[in-house]
Amino acid sequence: WESEARSLYFRDPDGHMIELATPGIWESA
Numbered sequence: 001w002e003s004e005a006r007s008l009y010f011r012d013p014d015g016h017m018i019e020l021a022t023p024g025i026w027e028s029a
Contacts, residue, residue, distance in 0.1 A: 012018050
């Protein structure tokens with residue numbers, strides 16, 4: 001099925017990689 005869930009990766013001001021995941025990634029429909 002198609003899902004709008006996605007992960008967003010970016011660097012915070014300290015240079016760490018941060019991942020933001022939408023709740024849809026962790027829940028099955």
